[in-house]
Amino acid sequence: MAFSLHPSLDNGITKGSASFSGGKLRCHCSSSPVEVALAGNVAHNHACGCSKCWKPKGALFSIVAVIPKDQLKVTANESKLQIVDKTAAIQRYACKDCGVHLYGRIENEHPFKGLDFVHVELSSEKGWQEPQFAAFVSSIIEQGFNPEKIDEVRSKFKSIGLETYDSLSPPLMDAIATWTGKRAGKL
Ligand SMILES: N[C@@H](CCC(=O)N[C@@H](CS)C(=O)NCC(=O)O)C(=O)O
């Protein structure tokens, strides 16, 4: 394979543990890393091909999951965090020294408000929920991936057991649409 989806996908997926109860995320700085403690396992873990989610060097996809914001606490070197794009729905907090995103938080009215977005590869603990699907696959083309090779990317995901979508998965899109329909008084 001439491309890397992501180091935690390229050689197949390792299943998480139902009894796993959380752990610490650390940025890539060798000294004074930013540390974030998660008091539980994550949910809706998935690959995201969009241009905004943090990806490790050389990877086409981000691996990103959610956790209730009251289960997330910055435990060291918080002063190194800065918001990547204050205008985005998800305020992504990145380490200003190594560029790694430690968490993303939604402050405006939004169906996923109250959930923080995190990358469990930043943890050395084992047992985090494994990726469930691939989202925003076509978005990698916008970032320079050859559109003629996108079927190879979709096939690779299929071969490791993940469905591919160009937005989020149908259950998550339905949840967003339900929220939007209720807010508009249509439901
Ligand atoms: N094609 C766009 C898609 C961006 C996008 O919509 N990302 C999704 C998945 S993370 C999202 O919910 N973004 C909200 C945000 O970034 O605040 C890109 O690659 O930049």
Ligand SMILES: [Zn+2]
């Ligand atoms: Zn750092």
Ligand SMILES: [Zn+2]
């Ligand atoms: Zn994304």
